[in-house]
Amino acid sequence: MKKTLLSLTLIVCCSFSSSAHAGETPQRIISLAPNMTEILFALGLGNRIVGVTSFCDFPDEAKIKPEVGGMSNPSLEAVISLKPDVVVMTIDGNPREFEERLRSLGIKTYVFRARRLWELPHGIRDLGTALGVKEKADLLAGEIENMLAKFRTAGKPAQKKKVLFIIWPEPLIVAGRGSITDDAFALLGEKNISDDSGTSYPKYSIEEIIRRAPDVIFIGRGKGMEEVSEGLLQRLKSVPAVKNGRVFYVSDYLYRLTPRTVKGVEELARYLRGQY
Amino acid sequence: MKTRFFIIIFVPLVVFGSSLVLGPKIINPFGMDETSREILFSIRAPRSVVALLMGMALGASGAVLQGILRNPLADPYILGISSGASLSAAIGIVAGLTFLGAFTIPVLAFGGAIFTGSLVGVIGWKRGGLWPERLLLGGVGLSFLFSALLMLMLSVSSDEGLRRATLWIFGDLSMSDWSRIPYGLIFVLGGMLLSMVRAKALNALILGDEMAHSLGFTPHTERFVLFVSVGLMTSASVSLGGMIGFIGLLVPHMIRFFTGSDNRMLIPASAFMGGALLCAADLVSRSIMPPMELPAGVVTAIIGSPYFLYLLRRKNVLGL
Numbered sequence: 001m002k003k004t005l006l007s008l009t010l011i012v013c014c015s016f017s018s019s020a021h022a023g024e025t026p027q028r029i030i031s032l033a034p035n036m037t038e039i040l041f042a043l044g045l046g047n048r049i050v051g052v053t054s055f056c057d058f059p060d061e062a063k064i065k066p067e068v069g070g071m072s073n074p075s076l077e078a079v080i081s082l083k084p085d086v087v088v089m090t091i092d093g094n095p096r097e098f099e100e101r102l103r104s105l106g107i108k109t110y111v112f113r114a115r116r117l118w119e120l121p122h123g124i125r126d127l128g129t130a131l132g133v134k135e136k137a138d139l140l141a142g143e144i145e146n147m148l149a150k151f152r153t154a155g156k157p158a159q160k161k162k163v164l165f166i167i168w169p170e171p172l173i174v175a176g177r178g179s180i181t182d183d184a185f186a187l188l189g190e191k192n193i194s195d196d197s198g199t200s201y202p203k204y205s206i207e208e209i210i211r212r213a214p215d216v217i218f219i220g221r222g223k224g225m226e227e228v229s230e231g232l233l234q235r236l237k238s239v240p241a242v243k244n245g246r247v248f249y250v251s252d253y254l255y256r257l258t259p260r261t262v263k264g265v266e267e268l269a270r271y272l273r274g275q276y
Numbered sequence: 277m278k279t280r281f282f283i284i285i286f287v288p289l290v291v292f293g294s295s296l297v298l299g300p301k302i303i304n305p306f307g308m309d310e311t312s313r314e315i316l317f318s319i320r321a322p323r324s325v326v327a328l329l330m331g332m333a334l335g336a337s338g339a340v341l342q343g344i345l346r347n348p349l350a351d352p353y354i355l356g357i358s359s360g361a362s363l364s365a366a367i368g369i370v371a372g373l374t375f376l377g378a379f380t381i382p383v384l385a386f387g388g389a390i391f392t393g394s395l396v397g398v399i400g401w402k403r404g405g406l407w408p409e410r411l412l413l414g415g416v417g418l419s420f421l422f423s424a425l426l427m428l429m430l431s432v433s434s435d436e437g438l439r440r441a442t443l444w445i446f447g448d449l450s451m452s453d454w455s456r457i458p459y460g461l462i463f464v465l466g467g468m469l470l471s472m473v474r475a476k477a478l479n480a481l482i483l484g485d486e487m488a489h490s491l492g493f494t495p496h497t498e499r500f501v502l503f504v505s506v507g508l509m510t511s512a513s514v515s516l517g518g519m520i521g522f523i524g525l526l527v528p529h530m531i532r533f534f535t536g537s538d539n540r541m542l543i544p545a546s547a548f549m550g551g552a553l554l555c556a557a558d559l560v561s562r563s564i565m566p567p568m569e570l571p572a573g574v575v576t577a578i579i580g581s582p583y584f585l586y587l588l589r590r591k592n593v594l595g596l
Contacts, residue, residue: 168440170448171440171444171448171450171451173440196567197567197568198565199568202568203448203568203569203570204568205450205562205566205567206319206450207299207300207315207320208300208566208567210311210314210315211301211315222372224372227374228380231453232451235319235453238311
């Protein structure tokens with residue numbers, strides 16, 4: 001709780017320092033992260049987006065927007081030439097120097113600071129205030145809060161299940177501490193076996209998985225993922241999850257912090273509580 | 277001489293043994309439960325065997341290449357073989373190709389390596405034989421080209437694919453299982469045997485083509501055979517676990533400090549010590565920050581380089 005309060009205070013303090021002023025409604029917005037593009041569309045600002053990154057693939061309308069490059073290497077020229085009123089960035093995904101550079105050129109920026117699941121509603125409200133769509137943001141944030149509260153209060157499992165979310169099987173990368181998936185497991189009252197990792201998406205030890213014996217394994221769905229995972233699952237065949245057929249391929253909603261993330265939590269809950 | 281042989285066999289065996297027992301958790305081989313037995317036999321053992329094989333391939337091909345190219349800076353990757361393999365594997369990873377299941381990426385890497393090796397051979401071929409300078413420069417040129425293509429591809433790929441491909445390129449032994457070992461074994465041991473049989477010819481080649489000729493060797497034929505052996509070993513090693521730096525370049529030099537430059541001794545000794553070093557590095561990389569794993573290639577260089585520099589200062593090498 002203390003941590004939550006601290007991060008909330010941090011977000012509030014930081015948001016005052018963002019250079020986009022509350023109230024004005026920017027007409028030309030550039031989004032430098034896929035999750036920001038998604039949130040902007042959800043806030044009904046889709047038609048004001050004039051530029052996105054090459055990774056912005058949701059919703060479908062985002063794919064036809066002009067691209068300004070990748071997340072870590074957007075093109076300064078492309079951004080400037082689109083004459084944005086504000087450039088929306090994220091704290092993790094975009095380089096800080098790029099933001100400084102934009103500001104030094106007199107372009108307004110907004111940095112989205114929410115990283116964890118519980119920070120999402122506040123992040124959306126703050127963004128909405130900065131972009132002049134406060135009511136819509138309140139509505140969306142409220143919906144997300146309600147959904148999250150529902151998961152929190154919906155009967156916790158009698159016994160914590162040991163769970164693992166595999167992002168990629170080879171090399172083995174899993175969702176560790178600080179990832180959105182880890183937050184989702186905590187919210188659902190399950191035990192993420194990789195929550196003692198130093199980074200959010202660590203390269204993980206196979207023998208530790210065997211030793212920790214997860215009851216349920218989730219694997220991020222993707223093109224050819226089942227084939228790629230075959231080898232790994234073969235090697236994990238003695239683990240309860242694999243032995244009892246409790247390996248599930250789930251959508252990638254939990255990879256990005258967006259309104260769809262809640263659907264990702266819902267999906268996990270469906271599998272974990274046996275209602276699939 | 278006898279003690280040297282003993283050390284060369286003994287060290288890798290000890291390292292291999294400890295790599296089975298030590299790790300994120302120590303396993304007592306005399307009192308294993310079901311889980312520990314599984315971890316030891318199906319996770320650690322194949323992984324250590326792969327580390328040994330890769331290290332052997334790199335050590336031996338480094339020694340051979342420094343000989344045929346007559347260049348102390350040559351390493352198995354200088355011929356562009358690894359960048360060809362990396363490019364082809366990265367294409368597979370980023371495009372999400374899975375036509376052969378778990379074998380897809382190793383097979384792609386091996387194909388890329390063999391293709392690049394042959395291409396270097398074609399470039400290095402002139403007037404009925406392979407020429408060291410042509411091979412070297414051809415390899416460097418191709419290596420630049422493929423690395424540039426790799427960078428190009430990674431800079432336009434998604435962050436996810438980029439991270440996976442980078443991890444693979446840095447060397448990943450964690451996915452080693454028994455199924456890949458027979459293929460690795462055939463190519464690595466085949467290449468090693470081939471180079472050891474021709475070790476005497478390599479000794480002569482180092483003295484110069486004319487000298488080799490007067491000693492009764494056909495330089496072009498010998499060089500071709502040795503080049504093929506290097507190509508096989510390096511390709512097998514890259515496809516087993518990506519690129520591991522340091523071993524191919526510096527292990528042969530370290531061995532020269534102890535055994536001298538006779539290739540009949542240098543090639544097997546570099547192979548065994550290369551294997552031991554990679555096996556040890558892999559042990560460190562998976563034990564030091566559990567449950568996370570570090571790339572073995574990074575650890576190899578961090579362990580190996582200071583020791584190499586120490587030897588360089590202490591021993592009177594190369595008469596320099």
